[in-house]
Amino acid sequence: MGVLNPAQATAAQRVAGEPSTAPASLARYTVVEDTESWSTVLYGDRDFAKLGEFVNSSLQRERTDELSSAYLNRLYNNLANLPAHSDRTYTEADEQQLAESLAVVDKWIAKFPNSHIPYVVRGNLHFKHGWQIRGNSIAARVPNDAWPPFLQSMELAKADLEKAAALNPNDPNVWSSLLNVARGLSLPESVWQGYYERGIAANPYHIDIWGTKSVLLEAKWQGDEARLLQLAQECDRLAKAANKPLLGLVPIGIYRGVAKVHEGFLTQPGVWGEMEASYSRIFAAYPDNLRARFYYTYDASLAQRADRAAEQFEIIGDRWTNSNPWPSLKTYHEARATTLQMLSTDAYNQADYLQAEHLALKSLDLLPMASTYLMLAGIQGQHYRDMPRAVEYAQQALTVNPSPEERLYAEEIIARAEAYMKP
Structure with missing residues (x-):
């Protein structure tokens, strides 16, 4: 029988694009809640006292408990979430x-006029609403009629957040939100640097204060790459010196952004080594931090470190949580399956056929892909000389939307295997 090279299958799969994920494949996941229940407390129960008490209690631990600080920041962000659309088209439903x-938030303010918290939420609502109208295109591509309502929303957000700052300047989330508004209004650095300094005074280790400043230092806003990388190093040194491992997520995020401009940036040994070291410190301190593990899978995938990604996929298992870098559960699931497939190919190329088969079967358990079936067909035919099994896997490949290249390869396997089996 002629040589069957499973590497051909994975190459063809990449040509074909992303595999097709059936909804049933995603039913295996259990959603681990993050801050979602607080939306019900606010907009459903309208229990303003309960929410305010929780936020104020969290602010007591703002400097000492970085997990609590990060959670509170995500809580503020989630309370201002508006419906998202895959096509990012603004609709009347968003306005409603x-x-x-x-x-609801106006009633909160009326009942607790001296609380800064509802002003932060309302300011963030206006901010996100404005960006929904504007869209995420570069300025030159934003429709002219989108600018007036966008800028109006930014001004409304700024007014609410300045009111919040007057009521409680010690909540760093106020200042990180003002940094976001400064970006929307293209305020000069002399203004937003003041917001940054007030935020750092409230909490020197606040992830979003550092992270939002890093966005402002991107070249497309008001900065440049040299200053951005300098900030990453400064933040990394502080994270180590202050023993604040989660702060290490900021330089990781900066490197992820730079990689969008410079292909292969994350694969540089020095860059990836620093990112891995940051993740190691995070998991040494917080081994159960599920969100950080999702970030690690994402970054390892970008850095083409399938081995590291697979380790984290295995630890996470069939769990999912919101507020992670993956665009969707579907994308995450497909990356999980494809990572195992890539490692299967590596094992095959190293003549470790048992490991290649093991990893391919694990990949298939997640997501049937023609390329994975063809990998198994190649192993059965070339290594085990089990032609009936090779034919079976090749036939299965033909049932899962193969690319033209995969179809040809499957038919070739079947023809060769059947010819081999003839007396």
């Missing part, structure tokens, strides 16, 4: 949702 959310 905003009106309903603002009506």
Whole structure:
């Protein structure tokens, strides 16, 4: 029988694009809640006292408990979430949702006029609403009629956040939100640097203060790459000196952003080594931090470190949580399966056929892909000389939307195997 090279299958799969994920494949996941229940407390129960008490209690631990600080920042962000659309098209439904959310927060302000918290939430609502209208395109591609309502939303957000700052300047989330507004309004650095300094005074280790400044230092806003990388090093040194491992996520995020401009940036040994060291410190301190493990899988995938990604995929298992870098559960699931497939190919190329088969079967358990079936067909035919099994796997490959290259390869396997089996 002629040589069957499973590497041909994975190459063809990459040509074909992403595999097709059936909804049933995603049913295996259990959603681990993050801050979502607080939206129900606010917009459903309208228990303003309960929410305010929790936020104020969290602020007591702002400097000492970085897990609590990060959670509170995500909580603020989640309370201002508006419906998202895959096509990112702004609709009347978004306007209605905003009106309903603002009506609730207005009642919160009326009941607790001296609390800064509802002003932060309302300011963030206006901010996100404005960006929904504007869209995420570069300025030159934003429709002219989108600018007035966008800028109006930014000004409304700024007014609410300045009110929040006057009521409680010690909440760093106020200043990180103002940094976001400064970006939307293209305020000069002399202004937003003041926001940054006030935020750092409130909490020198606040992830979002550092992270939002890093966005402002991107070249497309008001900075340049040299200053951005300098900030990454400064933040990394502080994370180590202060023993604040989660702060290490900021330089990791900066490197991830630079990699969008410079292909292969994350694969540089020095860069990836620093990122791995940061993740090691995080998991040494917080081994159960699920969100950080999702970030690690994402970054390892970008850095083409399938081995590291697979380790984290295995630890995470069939769990999912929101507020992670993967665009969707579907994308995450496909990356998980494809990573195992890549490692299977590596094992095959190293003549470790048992490991190649093991990893391919694990990949298939997650997501049937033609290329994975062809890998198994090659192993059965070339290594085990089990032609009936080789034919079976090749036939299965033909049932899962193969690319033209994969179809040809499967038919070739079947023809060769059947010819081999003839007396």
